[in-house]
Amino acid sequence: MKKTFALVLLLSCCISFFSFAQSLPLIGKPKKIALTFDACMTRGMLSRLESGLEKSLYDPSIVAFLHQQKVPATIFITGIWAEKYPSVVRQIASDSLFEIGNHSYSHRGFVPDCYALPNLPDNEKVNDILKTQEILMQLSGKKPVLFRFPGGCYTSADTKLVKSLGLKVVGWSFPSGDAFNYDSKSVIQYVLSNAKADAVIVFHLSGGRYAPKTAEIIKAIIPSLRKQGFEFSKVSGLSRYR
Numbered sequence: 001m002k003k004t005f006a007l008v009l010l011l012s013c014c015i016s017f018f019s020f021a022q023s024l025p026l027i028g029k030p031k032k033i034a035l036t037f038d039a040c041m042t043r044g045m046l047s048r049l050e051s052g053l054e055k056s057l058y059d060p061s062i063v064a065f066l067h068q069q070k071v072p073a074t075i076f077i078t079g080i081w082a083e084k085y086p087s088v089v090r091q092i093a094s095d096s097l098f099e100i101g102n103h104s105y106s107h108r109g110f111v112p113d114c115y116a117l118p119n120l121p122d123n124e125k126v127n128d129i130l131k132t133q134e135i136l137m138q139l140s141g142k143k144p145v146l147f148r149f150p151g152g153c154y155t156s157a158d159t160k161l162v163k164s165l166g167l168k169v170v171g172w173s174f175p176s177g178d179a180f181n182y183d184s185k186s187v188i189q190y191v192l193s194n195a196k197a198d199a200v201i202v203f204h205l206s207g208g209r210y211a212p213k214t215a216e217i218i219k220a221i222i223p224s225l226r227k228q229g230f231e232f233s234k235v236s237g238l239s240r241y242r
């Protein structure tokens, strides 16, 4: 009888401990989420900017809000955007909240038919990536280690190429939908309902007609995501990119 009682006690202890151990990761692990901002610029966008058809391809209120709210973020920059806004690249690089990734030189598609982007021929790919590395390194003093394909279009050969140049490819869990979108409410709702631990979300840094409501959107989602228990992280802070 005593033996049976002892066995039952031991079993119930084991079961309790097992349940407790199972719940541990939920207690200790913060729900990380990475906000990323692409500073895209094609040659077409550059000529619109230079001819005055676009006022600016940078909305400074986005970075200012992230800084004020102490929200870490990863910013993917194209080479020609960096050449146009060198002081902004220096400013972003000097802020420890942010990290800079390579987003190609002139935002050409690595495969044909990528969102109407001009195509980047195979024999120009290495130079396109390395030229941007050089520009970003000169301005930031740091060698970028992350790379994002323009439009998210690539083949397996392209990922191999990027990796061979010492860069990690960063995609996204879902795009926020901020590009060319004036309906900020729907973007906010979409992001908040799709947010999950370790997600990487794409936004754009340009403002203007390319990303008209991004500043307004992040001002709404950042406090809401915090309330949902999310902790903001740079991409490099997510376990799969370490």
Ligand SMILES: [Zn+2]
Pocket (backbone or CB within 6 Å): 038, 039, 040, 041, 103, 107, 150, 151
């Ligand atoms: Zn882009």
